[in-house]
Amino acid sequence: MLQVSGLSGGYGDIRVLWDVDLRVRPGRVTAVLGRNGAGKTSLLNAVAGFPPGVTGGTITFDGRDVTGMAPHRRVRAGLGYVQEGKQVFRQRTVEDNLLLGGFTLARSGLGRWTGGRKRSPARREALDRQYERFPMLAERRHTVAGSLSGGQQQMLAIAQALMPAPRLLMLDEPSAGLAPVIAAEVFEMITVLRADGLSILLVEQVVEYAMRVADDVAVVDNGRIAAAGDARSFDDTAVINEIYLGAGSR
Amino acid sequence: MTTIWAGLATGALYSLVAIGYNVVLLASGVVNFANAYLIMIGTFLAYVCLVDWGLPVAAAIPLTGLAVAVIAVVEERIAIRPLLNRQGGHAALITTVGVGTLLGGIAAKVWGTEPVRVPSPFSAEPLTLLGGTIQRNDLVLILLVLALGVGLHLWSRRTLLGLASLATAENRQAAQARGLNVRALGLGAFALAGLIAGLFAVFVAGRTYAHFHLGETLALFGFVAIAIGGSGSQLGGLIGGFAIGLLYAVTARYVGDSYPQIVVFAVFLLILLTRPRGLFGGAAERQV
Numbered sequence: 001m002l003q004v005s006g007l008s009g010g011y012g013d014i015r016v017l018w019d020v021d022l023r024v025r026p027g028r029v030t031a032v033l034g035r036n037g038a039g040k041t042s043l044l045n046a047v048a049g050f051p052p053g054v055t056g057g058t059i060t061f062d063g064r065d066v067t068g069m070a071p072h073r074r075v076r077a078g079l080g081y082v083q084e085g086k087q088v089f090r091q092r093t094v095e096d097n098l099l100l101g102g103f104t105l106a107r108s109g110l111g112r113w114t115g116g117r118k119r120s121p122a123r124r125e126a127l128d129r130q131y132e133r134f135p136m137l138a139e140r141r142h143t144v145a146g147s148l149s150g151g152q153q154q155m156l157a158i159a160q161a162l163m164p165a166p167r168l169l170m171l172d173e174p175s176a177g178l179a180p181v182i183a184a185e186v187f188e189m190i191t192v193l194r195a196d197g198l199s200i201l202l203v204e205q206v207v208e209y210a211m212r213v214a215d216d217v218a219v220v221d222n223g224r225i226a227a228a229g230d231a232r233s234f235d236d237t238a239v240i241n242e243i244y245l246g247a248g249s250r
Numbered sequence: 251m252t253t254i255w256a257g258l259a260t261g262a263l264y265s266l267v268a269i270g271y272n273v274v275l276l277a278s279g280v281v282n283f284a285n286a287y288l289i290m291i292g293t294f295l296a297y298v299c300l301v302d303w304g305l306p307v308a309a310a311i312p313l314t315g316l317a318v319a320v321i322a323v324v325e326e327r328i329a330i331r332p333l334l335n336r337q338g339g340h341a342a343l344i345t346t347v348g349v350g351t352l353l354g355g356i357a358a359k360v361w362g363t364e365p366v367r368v369p370s371p372f373s374a375e376p377l378t379l380l381g382g383t384i385q386r387n388d389l390v391l392i393l394l395v396l397a398l399g400v401g402l403h404l405w406s407r408r409t410l411l412g413l414a415s416l417a418t419a420e421n422r423q424a425a426q427a428r429g430l431n432v433r434a435l436g437l438g439a440f441a442l443a444g445l446i447a448g449l450f451a452v453f454v455a456g457r458t459y460a461h462f463h464l465g466e467t468l469a470l471f472g473f474v475a476i477a478i479g480g481s482g483s484q485l486g487g488l489i490g491g492f493a494i495g496l497l498y499a500v501t502a503r504y505v506g507d508s509y510p511q512i513v514v515f516a517v518f519l520l521i522l523l524t525r526p527r528g529l530f531g532g533a534a535e536r537q538v
Contacts, residue, residue, distance in 0.1 A: 048427065075429030087424040089417045100417050103410065104429035123410075160428065 001026045001199050002047070002168055007057035009046050016042045016052050018224045024168060024216075029190065029200040031214035031231070033207055039223035040203040041084060044172050047201070048081040049074050062167065076104050080166030084173045084203075086153040090146030094137050094156060095127070097145050101160030102126045123163075130159040133192075151182035158189065169193065170201045175209050187213055251382025253503040254496065259388035259457060261495020262395040266450055267472025268479065268487030269399055270443045276406060276482055277415040277439030278432075279422065280330055280342040284350035286472055287465035288325075288444055291353050292318045292451025294361050294460045297368045300452075307371040307452065315448035322444025325349050326437050334433075350465055357462040368455035387456035394453065398446065399488030406484060415439065419482060474518050480528025489530070 002024040009017045016039050024030045034040045042052050047059055049071035059067045066074055075081075088097050102123040131138035134155055140148065145156060154174060161169060171190070175183035183206070190213050194200060204210035210217075211231065218228040227234075270285035295317050299310035329345040372386035379389070406412035418425040418432050426432050458464055471494055479490025494514055501510040521529065 050423065050426070070431070070433075071426045072429045072431045075427070081427045083424065083427055087421060087427065089420050089424065091420055092413070092417060096413055096417075099410065100413060100425075100428050100430075103414060120410075164429065 001062065002201065003058075003060040004043075004047065005058050005060070007043075007046060007054060007059065009042070009052040009054040009056075011052050015055075016223045017046060018222070019057070020220075020223070020225055022218055022225065022228070024199055024201050026199050027194070027197050028215035029194050029202060029213050030216040030218065031210040032201070032203045032218050032220055033205075033210055034220035034226075036205065038220045040205075040220050041172055042223070043220060044081070044170050044201070044203055048079060048170060072104075075164065075166075078164075078167040080161035080164070080169045082157050082161045082169070082171045082174065084176060086150065086157050086177075088145045088148075088153050088156050088160065091144065093142050093144055094148070095141040097156055097160055098127055098130055098137070098163055099123060101163030104164045126163045126165065130162060133162075134159050149182075151178055151185060154178060154182075154186055155189065158186075162193075166198075168199045168201060170203075172203045173205060174202070175204060175206050183209060251380055252384070253382070253499050255379070255382045255384035255388065257496035257499030258392050258492060259384070259495070260498055261492035262388075262392045263454060263457065263468060263491070264471040264475045264494050265395050265399060265488045265491025266446075266454070267468045268475035268491045269395070269402060269484060270447055271472060271476050272482060272484050272487045273402065273443040273446070274436075274439045275476075276419045276484075278330070278436035279419050280436075281346065281481075282325075282440070282443065283343060283346040283469055283473075284325060284329075284353060284465075285443055285447060286467075286469035287350035287353040288318050288322055288447040289451055289454055289468060290460070290462065290465040291321060291357060292448045293368060293455035293458070293464065294357055294366070295448070296452045296455055297361070297366055297460050300369050311449055311452055314451050315445045318448030318451070319441045319444035321353075322440045322447070323437060325444075326440040330436070330440070331433075334436075350469060354462050354465050357465075361460065361462065363462055365459040365461040368452065368460050370456040371452065372456070385457075387453060391450075391453040391457060394450065395491075396488070398450075399484055403484040403488070411435075416482075471514075474514065476528070478518060478521050478528055480530035483528070483530040486528055486530030490528070 004020055004022040007017055007020040008015065020043060032040050032043060046052055046054055049069060054067060058065055061077060061079060064077060066077060089100065105120055105122040105126060136152060137156060137159055145153060148156060174186045178186065187209050190200060190202070194213065202210060202214070214231040216229070217231045217234050219226045267286045267289065271281060274280055274282040274285065292314050295314045296310055299305045299313050300307070305313070329349050330342055333341045333345065370387045372390065376383040376385050377389060406416055414425065414430050415435060418430060418435055422432055472491070475490035475494055476487045478493065479486030479488070497514055497517060498510040501513040505513065
C-alpha cells in the first residue's frame with residue numbers, strides 16, 4: 001500500500017528525517033509513536049507532500065512513486081490527510097467544508113469553473129455517505145465550522161478527508177486538545193473505518209489510544225525509526241520505555 | 251442628483267480597484283497593491299490600441315484585457331511566487347508596491363507625464379437621468395462595475411471554485427491537503443484581476459484620462475474601500491468604493507473643495523477604530 005524507503009529530509013539545512021523505512025499494509029492501522037519533536041509529524045507531512053523537503057529515498061503509494069508529487073496530486077492518487085490541530089475551514093459551514101473535501105471529485109474542464117457546489121453527482125453521493133456516517137454533522141450542516149466544539153471539528157476534519165474516498169487515511173494526533181471522553185469517540189471512529197477496510201497511518205502521542213487500534217507500530221526517535229513491528233509484539237511497558245525514557249532500540 | 255451621479259462614477263473606479271484587490275486576496279491571501287497600476291497601464295494600452303493602431307473599440311477592449319492579464323501573470327511569477335515558501339506575510343505587500351512603482355515609472359517614461367485623452371466609445375453628449383446629468387461613459391462604468399461586483403460575489407459563494415478560493419485564503423495548507431492546486435488558483439486569480447483591469451481600462455480612461463499618476467490615487471482609495479467594506483468580501487469592497495465616491499462628491503459639493511480627502515480619511519479612521527474588520531468583513535468568524 002504505502003512504502004517509505006530510506007527517506008531523508010529537512011527544512012533547509014536542518015535535517016529532521018534520517019533514512020526512514022515505513023510500510024503500511026492494506027486494511028491495517030499503522031501507528032507511528034514517539035516523543036514530542038521526534039519527527040512523527042514531519043514524516044506524515046513528507047508523505048503528504050508538505051515540507052520538510054525530501055532529500056533522499058522514495059515514497060511509493062499503490063506501486064506508484066509519489067516522492068516528488070505536488071500535495072494536491074497525492075490527494076487525487078488516494079492519499080487522505082487529516083492534519084494536526086483540526087484544520088477545518090472555520091469561516092465556512094460544515095457542508096461547505098465537506099464539499100471542499102470533495103474538491104477532487106469535481107468534473108474536469110470548464111465545468112469546474114462554473115459548476116455549482118453540489119452539481120456533481122459524485123460529490124453529492126460522497127456528501128450523503130459522510131452524513132450517514134457522521135449524523136452529528138448532518139444536523140449541523142449549516143453551522144459555521146468555527147463554532148463547533150473541538151471534538152466535532154476533529155470529526156469534520158476526518159469526514160472532509162474521507163469525501164474523495166481515499167485508500168489510505170493519514171491522521172496526525174487526532175486526540176490532541178480533546179477531552180479523554182471525546183478522544184475515545186474519535187478512536188471509536190478509527191475502529192469503524194478500519195472495519196470498513198480503510199488503511200490508516202496514525203501518528204499519536206498518547207500510546208494508550210494508539211495501541212487500542214494499532215495493527216502495526218513504528219517508533220520514531222530523533223527522526224529515525226527506532227523500532228517497528230506487529231503491535232502484538234510490543235508490550236505496553238516496553239513501548240512506553242522505548243518512547244518516553246528514550247531506551248533506544250530494543 | 252448630478253453630484254450623486256458624479257460620486258457614483260468616482261466610486262465605481264474605487265470599487266473596481268477594490269474588486270481587483272479582493273480577487274487576488276481571496277485566492278492567495280496577498281494584497282496586490284499593484285492592481286491599481288494595472289488599470290493605469292490598461293488605460294495607456296487602450297490608448298495605443300485605439301489611437302496608435304486605430305483599432306475599433308470591440309477589438310481594443312479584449313486586447314487590452316489580455317495584455318494586462320499577461321502583465322499580471324508576469325507579476326505573480328516574479329514578485330509573488332518566489333515568496334510563497336517563506337514565512338512572514340508582509341514581503342508580498344512590499345514587492346507588489348515595487349511592481350506598481352515600476353509600472354508607474356514605465357508609463358511616465360513611455361507615454362510622458364502629461365495626461366493623455368483616450369477616445370471614449372460613447373458620445374460626449376450627457377444624459378439627463380433622475381433629475382441629474384451624467385456622461386454616458388460614466389453610467390456604463392457604474393453599471394458594469396456593479397454587475398462585476400455582484401457577479402463575482404455570487405460566483406465565490408455559489409461555485410465550487412469560488413468556495414475553494416475563499417477556503418484557500420483562510421487556510422492555505424488545509425486547502426492543499428484537500429487536493430486544491432493552490433498555486434494554479436493563485437496564478438489564475440492574478441490573471442483574472444489583470445483581465446478585469448484591462449477590460450475596464452477603456453471606461454476608466456473615459457472618466458480619468460490615461461495618466462501615469464493614476465495608479466497612486468486609485469491604489470489608495472481602493473485600499474480605503476476594502477478597509478471600509480471588509481477585505482475578502484466582494485460585496486463589501488463594492489459598497490465601500492461607491493460609499494467613498496459618494497462621500498467625496500457630496501463633501502466637495504456642500505462643504506468645500508478642499509475637504510473631501512479629510513472627510514474620507516476621517517470616516518476611514520472611525521471605521522477602523524470601531525469595526526477593524528470593516529463593515530462586512532469577518533462577521534462569520536467566531537472563536538470557540
